[in-house]
Amino acid sequence: MQTITGLDDMDRLADFFRHISNSTEIGEAIKVFIKIMRTNSFSESIIIIKKVTGQSPIVQVIQRVNIVTKRTDSLTVLESLLDVTKTTKIQDANTILKELVPKHPSMNILDILQQIRIKSGHDDIIDFFKQLCKYTGTKTIQQAWVVITRVTKITDILDLFTNLRKFTKVDFIQFITTVIRITRTTTFQEAIEKINKVTNASHIVEALEIIYNIIHVDVIAFFTKIFSYSKTIEFEEIITIIKKYTKTTCE
Numbered sequence: 001m002q003t004i005t006g007l008d009d010m011d012r013l014a015d016f017f018r019h020i021s022n023s024t025e026i027g028e029a030i031k032v033f034i035k036i037m038r039t040n041s042f043s044e045s046i047i048i049i050k051k052v053t054g055q056s057p058i059v060q061v062i063q064r065v066n067i068v069t070k071r072t073d074s075l076t077v078l079e080s081l082l083d084v085t086k087t088t089k090i091q092d093a094n095t096i097l098k099e100l101v102p103k104h105p106s107m108n109i110l111d112i113l114q115q116i117r118i119k120s121g122h123d124d125i126i127d128f129f130k131q132l133c134k135y136t137g138t139k140t141i142q143q144a145w146v147v148i149t150r151v152t153k154i155t156d157i158l159d160l161f162t163n164l165r166k167f168t169k170v171d172f173i174q175f176i177t178t179v180i181r182i183t184r185t186t187t188f189q190e191a192i193e194k195i196n197k198v199t200n201a202s203h204i205v206e207a208l209e210i211i212y213n214i215i216h217v218d219v220i221a222f223f224t225k226i227f228s229y230s231k232t233i234e235f236e237e238i239i240t241i242i243k244k245y246t247k248t249t250c251e
Contacts, residue, residue, distance in 0.1 A: 029075065036078050038089040052094040054108040068114040069125050077126060084129040086140045096142050100157040119161040121171025131173045135180065135188045151192040153203040167208040168220040175220055182223045183235050198239050214242050 030042055037045035053061050065074040078090060085093045094109045101112055113125050122128040132144040145157070154160045161172060168175060179191040192204050201207035211219050226238055 032075050032079070036075065036082065036090055048091060052090055052109050054110070064110050068110050068117065070117070070123055080126040084126065084133065084141050099142065100145055103156040103159065115158055119158055119165075120173070121161075121169075122173050128173060131176070135173075135176045137187045137189075147189050151189045151204065154205070163205045164208070167212045168218050170218075170220045178220050178224060182227055194235065198236050211239070211242075 034040075034042060034045050037048045039045045039048060049061050053064065062074045065077055066072055069077050071077055081093045081097075082088065082090065085096045087093045087096065090109075097109055097112045098105070098107070100116070101107055104112075104115075107115070116128065117123060117125045120128055122131075129141050129144075132141065132148070133139060136144040136147040138144045138147060148157075148160070149155050152160055154163065164172070164175060170178070176188050176191075179195060180186065180188060183191040183194045185191045185194060195204060195207045196202065199207040199210045201210055208219055211222075215222050223235075223238070226233065
């Protein structure tokens with residue numbers, strides 16, 4: 001038992017499972033764990049979680065989940081991953097998450113979650129995924145990512161964050177909500193398509209670069225400030241004005 005769990009007695013194991021599951025019943029907590037793993041036993045579940053996380057024993061797995069997600073309800077986090085991917089096995093959720101980072105094939109599920117949390121700037125990783133679905137009008141992470149790759153032309157989510165950081169320091173969800181607001185659209189894809197059209201860019205990174213090379217400040221902070229002064233101004237007007245100003249000052 002100690003080899004599998006990292007704990008040397010059943011009382012400590014019981015306390016541990018109550019803590020990570022917010023349950024007073026160890027039996028219920030273990031049932032939830034087995035359900036998430038879609039196995040027939042606790043020992044089979046341990047094998048699965050070790051395979052997808054690269055961690056062992058179970059205590060180390062849970063501790064790493066807590067560190068990565070900055071939460072203490074580890075089983076809820078794992079269950080939520082099944083929900084946002086609409087899968088029934090953690091192995092399938094792992095496969096989907098790996099598709100977000102094709103340039104980093106050696107990353108395990110916890111590495112991926114940690115890097116997305118850090119580089120996106122959004123501390124709640126589950127909320128991050130839910131917001132992606134909300135603002136792309138989709139129901140799963142994989143559907144949301146198809147939309148995002150189509151409109152950004154970037155296939156690795158970590159690359160996307162890195163590219164956007166050149167032009168703004170806001171977290172990715174704030175970036176999404178801001179571009180939707182300033183373009184007066186309802187989805188991320190509509191916002192990006194409008195920005196690309198107005199700036200005559202082929203993709204969002206090019207559009208941001210065009211704008212940044214004119215204003216030389218954080219792009220999202222700039223538009224947030226402008227729209228705080230005027231609630232009626234249109235995105236197209238701002239682009240026209242700053243382009244005209246730049247042309248005038250350069251002549």
